[in-house]
Each structure stands twice: as C-alpha cells, then as structure tokens.
Amino acid sequence: MSGVASIHLVENALLVSIQDDVTDTEIIDLQDALSNRIADENVDGVIVDISALEIVDTFVGRVIAQLAGISRLLAAETYVVGMRPAVAVTLVELGMYLPQTRTALSLSHALAQLRRG
Amino acid sequence: MSGVASIHLVENALLVSIQDDVTDTEIIDLQDALSNRIADENVDGVIVDISALEIVDTFVGRVIAQLAGISRLLAAETYVVGMRPAVAVTLVELGMYLPQTRTALSLSHALAQLRRG
Structure with missing residues (x-):
C-alpha cells in the first residue's frame, strides 16, 4: 500500500516507495501528500524507490513521470x-x-548526489 | 552480429559495437544483455561504437537512442x-x-571523459 505513510524524510530528501500493486486512488493520495510535504519541509530532493517493481507498464511509468513533474x-x-x-x-x-x-543505483548514491547539489 | 558477445568491459565502462547488419532480434537481445551487465557490473558508462556504420537510418538511430535511454x-x-x-x-x-x-571522437577520448566524471 503506497499511501501517505510511505513518505519518509531522509536527510534533505523525501523517500517514496512505489509498490507493484499501487492503485489510481493511492497515487492521487500520494501526489497530494508528497506535494504538501515538499512544500512544508522545504526539501531539495525526492527519491522514488522502485526496487519493488519487477515489471512496469505505462500506468506506473506515468506515475513516476508525474511525481517527477510535481x-x-x-x-x-x-x-x-x-x-x-x-x-x-x-x-x-x-x-x-x-x-x-535522475537515476541512481541506490538510496545512498542518490543522497550523495543531492549533497553535492 | 551484435549479440551478447560484443559487450566488453573496458575500465569502468561497457563497450558495445553496432554492426551495420544488426537485426531487430539481435537488438532486443543486446538491450537485455546490456541492461543486466550495467546493473551487475555497476559501470559508470556505456560506450557505443558505431565506426562500422557507413550509413544510418531511423532504425539504427532509434537503436542508439534506446540504448542511451536504458x-x-x-x-x-x-x-x-x-x-x-x-x-x-x-x-x-x-x-x-x-x-x-554524449559523443567522443574515439574510445580513449570517451574513457578520459568518464574518468573525469
């Protein structure tokens, strides 16, 4: 379940995990929650973890693109x-x-890139 | 023939040579093999050698764009x-x-650019 609970603050970034059974409704909730957290916590980065996804389709691709756009x-x-x-x-x-x-191999690589700015 | 055999590890990059008679099926195999090698060997770069190509068409252009995208x-x-x-x-x-x-005149130029990061 990819609701509000799955947004975590790590250093100066928000970590979001996408599960493979994410639904349309959950994504809308996630977008709302994430956009508010970005504004409230004034973070430099959003890290979208998709390691749970073994396959992907246009729906999930669009979800990632929209999160990045927001x-x-x-x-x-x-x-x-x-x-x-x-x-x-x-x-x-x-x-x-x-x-x-941007892509990074792991959370620690992404955080290192964010630190370099 | 542009199959799995033509991917070589050079320093911290994978070298792929595109032949002018490459087929659709070979490209799909190449994409799969390359993507797995990138993940397994944790390389910084992929160097696509197209010196064998005397002419180019939209198919080959798309192949290069897709390899770069992956x-x-x-x-x-x-x-x-x-x-x-x-x-x-x-x-x-x-x-x-x-x-x-990115483009580079030769393999050594590309490796030099990758070393600089």
Missing part, C-alpha cells in the same frame, strides 16, 4: 533508485525515457 | 564514438539529435 515544479530534484534492468528496457520500449528524473 | 535509467552515461561525418549529417536530417548521448 517535484520539479516545487523545486525538488527527483531521483529514481532501485530500477531493475528489465524495467529500464520496458520503459524505453514504451517510449518513457523519464527525462525529468 | 543506460541513463540505470545511472550510466552513454558515449557514442566513431561516428562518421555522413552519419552525423543523416541523423540530424532525420531529426534524431540523440539528446541523451
């Missing part, structure tokens, strides 16, 4: 971490290159 | 090396500016 409009950089190789291949085959996101 | 999603930088002048002209005429790739 974060960018609120002046936070989005990092996607934990992407599996097959997920990267599928996203590109679907034409979803996620241009507004 | 690499970026897996946190590796893509360098295209060995591009002939006529190939550069054709790619631009086709509207394929390859925004997600």
Whole structure:
C-alpha cells in the first residue's frame, strides 16, 4: 500500500516507495501528500524507490513521470533508485525515457548526489 | 552480429559495437544483455561504437537512442564514438539529435571523459 505513510524524510530528501500493486486512488493520495510535504519541509530532493517493481507498464511509468513533474515544479530534484534492468528496457520500449528524473543505483548514491547539489 | 558477445568491459565502462547488419532480434537481445551487465557490473558508462556504420537510418538511430535511454535509467552515461561525418549529417536530417548521448571522437577520448566524471 503506497499511501501517505510511505513518505519518509531522509536527510534533505523525501523517500517514496512505489509498490507493484499501487492503485489510481493511492497515487492521487500520494501526489497530494508528497506535494504538501515538499512544500512544508522545504526539501531539495525526492527519491522514488522502485526496487519493488519487477515489471512496469505505462500506468506506473506515468506515475513516476508525474511525481517527477510535481517535484520539479516545487523545486525538488527527483531521483529514481532501485530500477531493475528489465524495467529500464520496458520503459524505453514504451517510449518513457523519464527525462525529468535522475537515476541512481541506490538510496545512498542518490543522497550523495543531492549533497553535492 | 551484435549479440551478447560484443559487450566488453573496458575500465569502468561497457563497450558495445553496432554492426551495420544488426537485426531487430539481435537488438532486443543486446538491450537485455546490456541492461543486466550495467546493473551487475555497476559501470559508470556505456560506450557505443558505431565506426562500422557507413550509413544510418531511423532504425539504427532509434537503436542508439534506446540504448542511451536504458543506460541513463540505470545511472550510466552513454558515449557514442566513431561516428562518421555522413552519419552525423543523416541523423540530424532525420531529426534524431540523440539528446541523451554524449559523443567522443574515439574510445580513449570517451574513457578520459568518464574518468573525469
């Protein structure tokens, strides 16, 4: 379940985990909660952990792109971490290159990049 | 033939050579193999050698763009090396500016850029 509870503050970033059974309703709640937390806590970054996703489709791709778009409009950089190789291949085959996101191998890599600014 | 055998580890990058007779099936195998190698070997870069290509079309342009897209999603930088002048002209005429790739004159130039980070 990917509701409000799954947003965690880590250093100066918000960590969000996407589960593979996330629904439309949960995503809308997540978007609302995340946008408010970005504004309230004045973070530099949003880290979207997708290591739970073994496969991906256009719905999930769009979810990631929208979270990144919202974060960018609120002046936070989005990092996607934990992407599996097959997920990267599928996203590109679907034409979803996620241009507004940065990617990092792991949470610690993303935090290191955020620290460097 | 552009199968799994043509991916080589050079310093901290994976070197992939694209042949001019590459087929759709080979590209799918290459994408799968490359994405797994990027994740397994934790490389910083992917170097796509296209010096074997004397001409280029939208298929090959798309192949390069997709390899670069997959690499970026897996946190590796893509360098295209060995591009002939006529190939550069054709790619631009086709509207394929390859925004997600960097270019370098040769393998050693690409490795030098990757070392600088």
